[in-house]
Amino acid sequence: QVQLQESGPGLVKPSETLSLTCFVSGDSMDSYFWSWIRQSPGKGLEWLGYIYYNGKTDYNPSFKTRVTISVDMFKTQFSLRLSSVTAADTAVYYCARHPGVQYFDLWGRGTLVTVSS
Amino acid sequence: EIVLTQSPGTLSLSPGERATLSCRASQSLNSAYLAWYQQKPGQAPRLLIYGASTRATGIPDRFSGSGSGTDFTLTITRLEPEDFAVYYCQHYVTSPMYTFGQGTKLEIK
Numbered sequence: 169q170v171q172l173q174e175s176g177p178g179l180v181k182p183s184e185t186l187s188l189t190c191f192v193s194g195d196s197m198d199s200y201f202w203s204w205i206r207q208s209p210g211k212g213l214e215w216l217g218y219i220y221y222n223g224k225t226d227y228n229p230s231f232k233t234r235v236t237i238s239v240d241m242f243k244t245q246f247s248l249r250l251s252s253v254t255a256a257d258t259a260v261y262y263c264a265r266h267p268g269v270q271y272f273d274l275w276g277r278g279t280l281v282t283v284s285s
Numbered sequence: 286e287i288v289l290t291q292s293p294g295t296l297s298l299s300p301g302e303r304a305t306l307s308c309r310a311s312q313s314l315n316s317a318y319l320a321w322y323q324q325k326p327g328q329a330p331r332l333l334i335y336g337a338s339t340r341a342t343g344i345p346d347r348f349s350g351s352g353s354g355t356d357f358t359l360t361i362t363r364l365e366p367e368d369f370a371v372y373y374c375q376h377y378v379t380s381p382m383y384t385f386g387q388g389t390k391l392e393i394k
Contacts (some may be wrong), residue, residue: 215383277327
């Protein structure tokens with residue numbers, strides 16, 4: 169059974185870089201897209217970007233200057249970096265898989281990241 | 286940017302009743318790119334419907350999706366206790382960009 173698990177610091181200081189990793193277990197990452205999505209009370213669900221298994225990335229234009237997604241196929245994990253964070257970046261961050269571009273068929277349990285000094 | 290507006294914000298029903306949830310888009314959508322998710326407290330969203338009307342693997346047939354253009358509907362016939370949750374619609378465009386509605390909370394009456 170394929171599972172996704174997010175990992176990373178739960179507290180990040182303003183202006184620093186938020187870094188999270190999603191560990192994929194139970195299957196390879198081949199032929200899938202892998203996304204980061206966040207959820208906050210104020211903004212709801214927001215898609216940040218995805219990486220294809222071949223390394224191609226695309227990002228939400230609203231975050232394009234601050235977000236980087238990378239993949240390590242051998243370790244079956246992919247990562248998110250969001251720079252210059254503010255309190256507005258406080259959210260639950262999810263990693264998710266999609267078999268095609270249209271929808272997300274598997275999600276991690278999510279991890280809460282708080283931006284605060 | 287396409288905006289998805291879900292209604293009602295909260296729907297209060299009893300087990301056994303029928304639920305009808307609406308997702309309205311600010312412009313006409315490709316229905317192939319419209320999906321619905323269920324989210325329970327403390328859990329990640331779960332895919333219910335994709336392509337506007339195709340149930341995801343393992344989703345009971347009391348869940349159905351319909352619609353086209355700007356108006357889409359998720360229907361749950363014969364509500365079960367485990368169906369009370371928040372429901373989101375989601376759309377993809379080839380920018381790429383994924384947009385979610387603000388959600389409908391289905392609560393027990």
